[in-house]
Every structure is written in C-alpha cells, then in structure tokens.
Amino acid sequence: MQTSTQTRLALCQIDDLPVGLGRSFEVGETPIAVFRTRAGKVFATDAFCPHKGGPLADGMLAGDQVVCPYHAFRFDSQTGECDQANVCAIATYPIDVAADGGVFITV
Amino acid sequence: MIQLNTIHESPVTRRKLVIIGNGMAGARMAEDILAADPNHDFDIVMFGDEPYGNYNRILLSHVLNGSQEPQEIFLNPLAWYEENQITLHAGKRVTKIDRENKIVYADDVAEEYDVLIFATGSRPFVPPIQGTTLHGVFVFRTIDDCRNIAEYAKDCKSAIVIGGGLLGLEAAKGxxxxxxxVTVVEMGPWLMAVQLDEAGGKVLQQTIEKLGITALTSASTKELLGHTTVTGVKFADGREVAADMVVISAGIRPNKELAAEHGIVCDRAILVDDQLRTSDTSIYGVGECVQHRGMVYGLVAPIWEQTKALAQLLTGKNPQARYVGSKLATKLKVMGVELASMGRISDVKPTDEVVTFAEPGRQVYWKAIVRDGKVSACCMLGDLEPADQLVDYFMNDTPAPSRRLELFFGSGTKAQGADFSLADMPDDKQICDCNGVSKKTICDAIRAGKCTVPAxxxxxxxxxxxxxxxxLVKGLIEAVNGEVKAEPSESWYVTAVPMDKPTLVAEVKIRELKSVSAVLRELGTADDEKSKNGLASMLKSIWGTEYIDERxxxxxxxxxxxNIQKDGTFSVIPRIYGGITSADDLIKIGQVAKKYDVRMVKFTGGQRIDLLGIKKDDLPKVWxxxxMPSGYAYTKALRTVKTCVGTEFCRYGTNDSTALGIALEKKFQGFEFPAKVKLGVSGCPRNCSESTVKDIGIVASDGGDWDILVGGAAGASVRKTDLLCRVKTQEEAIRVVGRFMIYYRDNAKWIERTYDFVPRIGIEKIRDIIVNNSLGIVEDLDREVEKTIAAYVDPWLERNNPVYAGQFEDVKTVPLPMVTV
Structure with missing residues (x-):
C-alpha cells in the first residue's frame, strides 16, 4: 500500500535568498527553484523550464512571473502556468517564512 | 514511279535533306524542320546507328536503375517517322559520302541529298589502358549498355565506375x-570538374559518400585486372581495388571521323560557323559532333538552340537566323543532390570577383564569378533557392548588384527588400528562426487584429x-493589413517606461533616480526583464559610481x-588584448582547461579563447x-579588438595595427553600451582583420594614416561601415573612437547596434558632432571617457567577494529528513 506524505522542511534563512532573484535547491532528489520578489513574496517552482530545460533560478523576475533565461518563456508564480499556449505548466510548491526568517517548503 | 510523280506535282521544288544520326540532335533537327516547314518542302531521310527510334539519353540511368522501362524513354517511336514521311534507316551506318555528286552510302543503301546534316553525336571515351575488352567491362552510353550493365550487375557484389562526371555519377546511382x-574513380582532383570547382566537388563527395558510395579522386587508372573477366582496377600509384565489374564513363569524344575522312575541316569536332555550316556549304552540323566558336557542347540546351536556328535557316522561315553560341545554365539532380551550373566555373581571371557562400552542415555551397560587373559563371550545390535569380543575371547579362551578396540573398539581407516577395513565400516558411514561427502563424495573428510588431x-x-x-514581420503586417498601426511604444527606450530616451534621461536626472527599482516605481507602467536590463545599462552610464547596482x-x-550555455554551464573568455597572447598565457589557459575538465576549448571569431562547459561553482576558481581580466564576452559592452599583425611582421603593413588594437582594448575595456561593440584594426588597406564589418573599424591607408569606420556588421545583419574620418596618429584615432563610443552609448536605443544607430542618425551628422564639434560637446565626451575608465573594475574580481547569496553556486542541497515509520 502506498501513501503519499507531505513533508514540511526547513530550506534556508530568508537572507539566503537574494532579493529579486532565485536560487536552486535540491530537496531530497527534487530540483526546486525558490524566488524572493522585491515586494517580499517568496515562492517555489520546478527548477527547470519544460521547454528546453532552462535553469529557472538563473532567470529574472517580471512582477510575479519567472522568466526562463534560455528563451524568455514566462511562468506564473502561483499556478505555474506558462504564457505560451503549447508549453505545459510547471509545478509550484507551498512555502512559508517563519517569524525568525526561517524558510520552509512543503514537498 | 508513284513517288516520282508526287514530287513533280509538288508546287515548289522539293529538296532532299539527309540527316546522319538519329540521336537527340538528329531527331530534334527533323522535328524542328517539320515545325518550321509545315508544307513539307523537304524530303527527310535519316540514318541511325542503333536499331531504334531515338530516345532520351538523359533518362538512361532510369533504365539502368529500373525505374523506367526502355520503351518509356523513347522520344519518337518508329511510327512517328512513318507518320511524318521520314525515311529512317535504322541500324545502318554511313560509310561514305560523295560530296561532288551529293550522295551518302550506308551498307546497301545510297541516298542523294541537297542538304546534308551531321548529327553524329559523340561516343564514350575509353582510355587506352589494358583490360578494357575484358568480360564485365562496360561503357555507359546507349540503351543496350544499360541493359547489359543491369543484367551483369545481378551477379556482382562490387563495381567500379571510372569517371566522376555527371554520367559516371548517374551510372553509380543506377x-x-x-x-x-560502388566505388567512383575520378582522375581529376574532384568530382564533376566541369560543373563544380574544387570546394563544390568536395561537398558533393561528402554527400554521395553519405549515400554509401566510395569516391576516389586524383586516381589515375592504369590497368583493368583480370584474365578473361575483370577482377579489379590497378591505379598508377600501384594501388589495386577489387571489383566484379567496371563501368567506364570517362567523358565523350565527338564523332568527327566520317566528316574528317571526307575532307570536311575538323578540330576537336566538326567545325561549323554561325549558320552551322561546315567547310562544305551543302553540309551542316548540329549537336555534340560540332565545334562552334571553340566550344563543343555536351548538353541538350545548346543543341536545341542549334537545331532551331538551322531549321529556320534551311526552311527559309528566317534567313537571318544565326547561332551565336550558348550560355550554359543547367539545374541537375545528381544522386538526390541538387546542383546548378552556369558558364565555366573553372574560368577565373585575376580581375574577376568571386562570391562564395558555404553552409557545410547542410552540404550547401554557392559560388558566383563576377566579371566586368556581370555574372560570368556560377555553381550551386545542395540548395538552389537563389538559382533562378542567378540564371536571370547570367542569361540576361544583367549587371550584378553592387552589394554582391544580393546575388544570393536578394536585396534583403537585412530587410528582405524590393526583390523579395513576401506574398510568394510559402505559408510554412519560418520567419522567426529564434522561436520557430512560421509565416502562417504570423499572418493568422495579423488577421486576428495584431497589427503592430510588438503585438x-x-x-x-x-x-x-x-x-x-x-x-519581415512589419512587411507581413503591411502585406496582410495594408498598413502597420502606429505603435507609440516603438519610440520608448524600454517598454516598461513610456518615454523616449532623452525624456527618460532628463526625468531620471531631475528626480535623481539611481536604481532600476526606483525608476520603475516612479516612472514605470509595467515590470519586465528586458526593460530592467535596459534601464540598468542606462543608469550606469548616467550615474557612474553613484549608480545603485541592483543585481x-x-x-x-x-x-x-x-555566458550561459544550453546545458546550464557557462563559457569563460578571458581578455586577450588585440588578440595577442604569449606562450606563458597559453600554457596557463591550457592548464586551467585541463584542471577543470573543460569540454571544449575554442578560438572565437574575435581572436580569443573560449573555455566552454564550466560549472557555475567553478567560475570564481577558474578566473x-x-x-586574467574578463573579456566581457557575455554582455553588452566592448567585446574584442581584432587585429592583423601590421607593420610588426607583415611585409604589406603600412602602420602598427597591433599596438593600436592593444591600446584601444586596454583603454576602453569594460565600457558598457546599449548593445555589444566589436572593433577591428587593420594595418593596411587589405584589411585582413575585417574592420569594415565591425562596429568600429580602423584601417591604415597606403600612406599610413588611419581611417576610422563605424556602423559595420557581419552577423544576422550585414553592413559595411561608413567612413567617419581619417586621422594621422594613434592618439587621434583613440580620441575619435572614444568620442564616438560615448556618443553612441548615450544616444542609442536599448539593443540598438551601431549598424542601426549610424544610419538612423546619419553619418554626416555624426561626423559633424564627433569630428567638427558642431554641438560643442567633444570635451564633454572626452571627460565622459575618462570617467568611464575610472569606474572600470574587472567584474571577475567578484570571485573573492560574491555580492549576493548563491551568486556562484549551482544548487544548494537540502536532504529529506529520515522518516521513522
């Protein structure tokens, strides 16, 4: 019998995330990109663009969207949807920041 | 008797026309006479060696490979001769001509003539070597040859074709x-020497080798081996190659012997004048057996022109008809390889201009020879897209465009201009190569109301x-919608701030906005990454050291x-001033490449060395x-200064290009611009460092002055530089270059390269400002140069102090907690 368990675990401190940029993590064996917008929002997505495997953490932020560094495909921070019709969405992961600045991800 | 009566009852004097030869030329001759002479004033008699009506020799390889039956390639079946009252003596060889009494003799037949036409064609050339009479050795010329080769090949595993010309390759394919x-053996250094030059021949060779055919060039056959049956070939260099059969296709020789034996003047072939007359005024010649103005043709197009002219002349339809020679332009398909050939590609004079384009990845090779401003010869291989245009230039003697590359690419290397019809482009034609967008997709969007380029x-x-x-997109909008809607955003410096550059600069200065986020907060209407890049560049040039650098x-x-690569690794290019390095630096680069397992070490087009495949983690260590300092090969800044060796070593050099190149690169390193800037310095007008297609080029004149050139490009767009000015000294050259750089930096739009900037502003205006100081700003420009130099810090020094968390880290690993069940 298989059960899927969700795990909330400590990722890093908020200051480990550069303002307005992303950073790559490998959580267990899952590659994840974590971003911190200039407005203070923190969110997490799949690490690689489904188009040509661009490393999203190396991308730039345009508002609440991640822009892939390879071909500028954009993905929504909440839904993971791509701005291009025939590119599939990326997964997003729940993330929360504790009062002491600890950043937690649920995978 | 009856026939005699008929002749006498004819209203005009009937004349008797005898054609020797029933190949493509002879039969076409008869057809043309019939067409030009509907009243049938000629009684036509033909002699043919082969016991058939005539057939299309060009299609013989189809018979050989079985894709066509022999009867399918006949042009005129025997019935055709009867219908047109042509007497055909098939399988009868003319052996004697009585010129005095005008009678030809063949075997048991004699025919009188008023007009005699030689259309004896040519025969395969069999080289005078041992073994050509062995069993299993064939020539490839006639329908019988085809049948025999195909029959024999059934029991063979390997074959050698001697001759790498068109026919030889056709035989190989069959x-x-x-x-x-199959192994094709060519005596010359490359294949299809008549139609192709060496480079083209090599491209063709690679292509056919991919199809599984072996090609040996510069291979002179000395002997065919075997006792009664051929077993192989021995070459002059002693090599032997085994084969079960040999097909000889070593060219053709005109059948001139019959004419020569009867006193008709011959050279390589039977000589004819512009009326296609031989030295005997009652005897004419057409086709491969004749030599006209020094040319012997082996293709059908000239033969058609000859028979047409002669038919007009003989029937009196046009007594002024003349044949003045043919321009040869052919398109062929050899083994699936498309090939076009015009004129004689091997005929190159020192004064000719040779224009070539090669795309080795797709086996595409184009070459045109321009003589006296016109296309005199051309060969194209692999992709015949511009072939029709070249044929037009060649056949009509149209003056070649002054930008020679337009021969291949139309007038639109940049804009796809006048000669280029967007409407004619197929729907599936890819317009945007970066994103793979087809014409149809774009046109659909335009029809759906997207009538601006950004939309x-x-x-x-x-x-x-x-x-x-x-x-091109703009052109499509015009074509589909009639007009391009005015797009105010096109004048904006970046899309997120609705202002042109001068307004934006003024606002930024008044409000003292020193960071990108401040500009976006106060003036912006959107937030996108490209706008941020553009604003960062602009703010840095406005504020210098006061700029608040948000990463x-x-x-x-x-x-x-x-520079990020497709696998997430990076490329590292250290600065190599003026493209000049040292043994020690090369050793150091080599050691670094080894230490970090660099996957590719590549020389760049700008005379530097690129280390590819470096992990982000390793960047600081590699630096x-x-x-060495950063070469800035990843950003919109001064890239390379390409030099030639100039007076330091070159015997043609007229000034010290290496010294100037190094001085320029040391002075302006780290200068950032709205787009990348590449320099070239050439030590003489031969311009080996290609300065005329650089953003800024400096070329030493014959007298040793420096010409400062600006606005060139040789990438997706190609543009020749404009001359800004000529100066005497290295110091003056550096000063003018610096002023131009700052003027460009401060006035160009974001991502506007100099090749767009210079024509937009106009070279005269730029010259007025930079050289004649018409705005009185050159001192400001000079000060700005010094300020920018002072602000330069090698960015690779950040290796010691990363400026943000995780700057040089590929991935941070977070282990999952151990789960206890």
Whole structure:
C-alpha cells in the first residue's frame, strides 16, 4: 500500500535568498527553484523550464512571473502556468517564512 | 514511279535533306524542320546507328536503375517517322559520302541529298589502358549498355565506375539500386570538374559518400585486372581495388571521323560557323559532333538552340537566323543532390570577383564569378533557392548588384527588400528562426487584429528573440493589413517606461533616480526583464559610481560574468588584448582547461579563447587560476579588438595595427553600451582583420594614416561601415573612437547596434558632432571617457567577494529528513 506524505522542511534563512532573484535547491532528489520578489513574496517552482530545460533560478523576475533565461518563456508564480499556449505548466510548491526568517517548503 | 510523280506535282521544288544520326540532335533537327516547314518542302531521310527510334539519353540511368522501362524513354517511336514521311534507316551506318555528286552510302543503301546534316553525336571515351575488352567491362552510353550493365550487375557484389562526371555519377546511382557496392574513380582532383570547382566537388563527395558510395579522386587508372573477366582496377600509384565489374564513363569524344575522312575541316569536332555550316556549304552540323566558336557542347540546351536556328535557316522561315553560341545554365539532380551550373566555373581571371557562400552542415555551397560587373559563371550545390535569380543575371547579362551578396540573398539581407516577395513565400516558411514561427502563424495573428510588431511578437513570439526578423514581420503586417498601426511604444527606450530616451534621461536626472527599482516605481507602467536590463545599462552610464547596482535587474550572464550555455554551464573568455597572447598565457589557459575538465576549448571569431562547459561553482576558481581580466564576452559592452599583425611582421603593413588594437582594448575595456561593440584594426588597406564589418573599424591607408569606420556588421545583419574620418596618429584615432563610443552609448536605443544607430542618425551628422564639434560637446565626451575608465573594475574580481547569496553556486542541497515509520 502506498501513501503519499507531505513533508514540511526547513530550506534556508530568508537572507539566503537574494532579493529579486532565485536560487536552486535540491530537496531530497527534487530540483526546486525558490524566488524572493522585491515586494517580499517568496515562492517555489520546478527548477527547470519544460521547454528546453532552462535553469529557472538563473532567470529574472517580471512582477510575479519567472522568466526562463534560455528563451524568455514566462511562468506564473502561483499556478505555474506558462504564457505560451503549447508549453505545459510547471509545478509550484507551498512555502512559508517563519517569524525568525526561517524558510520552509512543503514537498 | 508513284513517288516520282508526287514530287513533280509538288508546287515548289522539293529538296532532299539527309540527316546522319538519329540521336537527340538528329531527331530534334527533323522535328524542328517539320515545325518550321509545315508544307513539307523537304524530303527527310535519316540514318541511325542503333536499331531504334531515338530516345532520351538523359533518362538512361532510369533504365539502368529500373525505374523506367526502355520503351518509356523513347522520344519518337518508329511510327512517328512513318507518320511524318521520314525515311529512317535504322541500324545502318554511313560509310561514305560523295560530296561532288551529293550522295551518302550506308551498307546497301545510297541516298542523294541537297542538304546534308551531321548529327553524329559523340561516343564514350575509353582510355587506352589494358583490360578494357575484358568480360564485365562496360561503357555507359546507349540503351543496350544499360541493359547489359543491369543484367551483369545481378551477379556482382562490387563495381567500379571510372569517371566522376555527371554520367559516371548517374551510372553509380543506377548500380546502387542493384545492391552493388560502388566505388567512383575520378582522375581529376574532384568530382564533376566541369560543373563544380574544387570546394563544390568536395561537398558533393561528402554527400554521395553519405549515400554509401566510395569516391576516389586524383586516381589515375592504369590497368583493368583480370584474365578473361575483370577482377579489379590497378591505379598508377600501384594501388589495386577489387571489383566484379567496371563501368567506364570517362567523358565523350565527338564523332568527327566520317566528316574528317571526307575532307570536311575538323578540330576537336566538326567545325561549323554561325549558320552551322561546315567547310562544305551543302553540309551542316548540329549537336555534340560540332565545334562552334571553340566550344563543343555536351548538353541538350545548346543543341536545341542549334537545331532551331538551322531549321529556320534551311526552311527559309528566317534567313537571318544565326547561332551565336550558348550560355550554359543547367539545374541537375545528381544522386538526390541538387546542383546548378552556369558558364565555366573553372574560368577565373585575376580581375574577376568571386562570391562564395558555404553552409557545410547542410552540404550547401554557392559560388558566383563576377566579371566586368556581370555574372560570368556560377555553381550551386545542395540548395538552389537563389538559382533562378542567378540564371536571370547570367542569361540576361544583367549587371550584378553592387552589394554582391544580393546575388544570393536578394536585396534583403537585412530587410528582405524590393526583390523579395513576401506574398510568394510559402505559408510554412519560418520567419522567426529564434522561436520557430512560421509565416502562417504570423499572418493568422495579423488577421486576428495584431497589427503592430510588438503585438505580433506578444501573440506569436516572432521577433522577440534576436529581433532580426522584425522587418519581415512589419512587411507581413503591411502585406496582410495594408498598413502597420502606429505603435507609440516603438519610440520608448524600454517598454516598461513610456518615454523616449532623452525624456527618460532628463526625468531620471531631475528626480535623481539611481536604481532600476526606483525608476520603475516612479516612472514605470509595467515590470519586465528586458526593460530592467535596459534601464540598468542606462543608469550606469548616467550615474557612474553613484549608480545603485541592483543585481535583479541583470540578466544571468551579467550576474555571473559568463555566458550561459544550453546545458546550464557557462563559457569563460578571458581578455586577450588585440588578440595577442604569449606562450606563458597559453600554457596557463591550457592548464586551467585541463584542471577543470573543460569540454571544449575554442578560438572565437574575435581572436580569443573560449573555455566552454564550466560549472557555475567553478567560475570564481577558474578566473582566479587564469589571473586574467574578463573579456566581457557575455554582455553588452566592448567585446574584442581584432587585429592583423601590421607593420610588426607583415611585409604589406603600412602602420602598427597591433599596438593600436592593444591600446584601444586596454583603454576602453569594460565600457558598457546599449548593445555589444566589436572593433577591428587593420594595418593596411587589405584589411585582413575585417574592420569594415565591425562596429568600429580602423584601417591604415597606403600612406599610413588611419581611417576610422563605424556602423559595420557581419552577423544576422550585414553592413559595411561608413567612413567617419581619417586621422594621422594613434592618439587621434583613440580620441575619435572614444568620442564616438560615448556618443553612441548615450544616444542609442536599448539593443540598438551601431549598424542601426549610424544610419538612423546619419553619418554626416555624426561626423559633424564627433569630428567638427558642431554641438560643442567633444570635451564633454572626452571627460565622459575618462570617467568611464575610472569606474572600470574587472567584474571577475567578484570571485573573492560574491555580492549576493548563491551568486556562484549551482544548487544548494537540502536532504529529506529520515522518516521513522
């Protein structure tokens, strides 16, 4: 019998995330990109663009969207949807920041 | 008797025309006479060697490979001769001509003539070597040869074709279909020497080798081996290659012997004048057996022209008809390889201009020879897209465009201009190569109301990559919608701030906005990454050291000072001033490449060395080990200064290009611009460092002065530089270059290269400002140069102090907690 368990675990401190940029993590064996917008929002997505495997953490932020560094495909921070019709969405992961600045991800 | 009566009852004097030869030329001659002479004033008699009506020799390889039956390639069946009252003596060879009494004799037949036409054609050339009479050796010329070769090949595993010309390759192709492994042997240094030059021949060779045919060039056959049956070939260099059969296709020789034996003047072939007359005024000649103005033709097109002219003349339809020679332009398909050939490609004079284009990846090779401003010869291989245009230039003697590259690419290397019809482009034609957007997708978007270039870009992504297709997109909007809607955003410096550059600069200065986020907060209407890049560049040039450098406004390349590659690794290019390095530095680069397992070490087009495949984690270590400054190869800044060796070593050099190149690169390193800037310095007008296609080029004149050139490009767009001015000294050259750089930096739009900037402003205006100081700003420009130099810090020094968390880190690993059940 298989059960899927969700795990909330400590990722890093908020200051480990550069303002307005992303950073790559490998959580267990899952590659994840974590971003911190200039407005203070923190969110997490799949690490690689489904188009040509661009490393999203190396991308730039345009508002609440991640822009892939390879071909500028954009993905929504909440839904993971791509701005291009025939590119599939990326997964997003729940993330929360504790009062002491600890950043937690649920995978 | 009856026939005699008929002749006498004819209203005009009937004349008797005898044609020797029933090949493509002879039969075409008869057809043309019939067409030009509907009243049948001629009684036509033909002699043919082969016991058939005539057939299309060009299709013989189809018979050999079995794709066509012999009867399918007959042009005129025997019935045709009867219908047209032509007497055909098939299988009868003319042996004697009585010129005095005008009678030809063949075997048991004699025919009188008023007019005699030689259309004896040519025969395969069999080289005078041992073994050509062995069993299993064939020539490839006639329908019987085809049958015999095909029949024999059934029991063979390997075959050698001697001769790498068109016919030889056709034979090889035919043999392939019989599951025979084929080797083509060519005496000359490359294949198809008549139609192709060496480079083209090599391209063709690679292509056919991919099809499984072996090609040996510069291979002179000395002997065919075997006792009664051929077993192989021995070459002059002693090599032997085994084969079960040999097909000889070593060219053709005109059948001139019959004419020569009867006193008709011959050279390589039977000599004819512009009326196609031989030295005997009652005897004419057409086709491969004749030599006209020094040329012997082996293709059908000239033969058609000859028979047409002669028919007009003989029937009196046009007594002025003349044949003045043929321009040969042919398109062929050899083994699936498309090939076009015009004129004689091997005929190159020192004064000719040779224009070539090669795309080795697709086996594409184009070459045109321009003589006295016109296309005198051309060969094209692999892709015949511009062939029709070249044929037009060649056949009509149209003056070649002054930008010679337009011969191949139309007038639109940049804009796809006048000669280029967007409407004719197929729907599936890719317009935007970066994003793979087809014409149809773009046109659909336009029909759906996207009538500006940015709107099309947003809907389809077309034009949002390198941007070089934007002009095409604009053209499509005009074609589909009639006009391009005014797009106010086109004048904006960046899309997120609705202001042109001068307004924006003024606002930024008044409000003292020193960071990208401040500009976006106060003036912006959107937030996108490209706008941030553009604002960062602009703010840095406005505020210098006061600029508040926010790294999230930078693209990844500018954050880690290296160029991201398709696998997430980076390329590292250290600065090599003027393209001149030393043994010690090369050793150091080599050691670094080894230490970090660099996957590719590549010389760049700008005379530097690129280390590819470096992990982000390793970047700081690689830079430290190299101990060289960044080459800025990843960003919109001064890139390379390409030099030639100039007076230091070159015997032609007229000034010291290496010294100037190094001085320029040392002075202006780290200068950032709205787009990249590449320099070239050439030590003499031969311009070996290609300065005329650089953003800024400096070329030493014959007298040793320096010409300062600006606005060149040789990438997706190609543009020759404009001459800004000529100066005497290295110091003056550096000063003018610096002034131009700052003027460009401060006035160009974001991502506007100099090749767009210079024509937009106009070279005269730029010269007025930079050289004649018409605005009185040159001192300001000079001060700005010094200020920018002072602000330069090698970005690779960030290796010691990363400016943000994780700057040089690929991935941070977080282990999952151990789960206890």
């Amino acid at each position: 043999l392939m279909t019989h599951n025979v492994s 099309v870009g947003k809907a389809t992504r077309a034009g949002t990559g390198c941007g070089s297709c934007k002009t 999230d406004a930078r693209y990844i390349n500018d954050r880690v000072h290296a 430290a080990d190299l101990g």
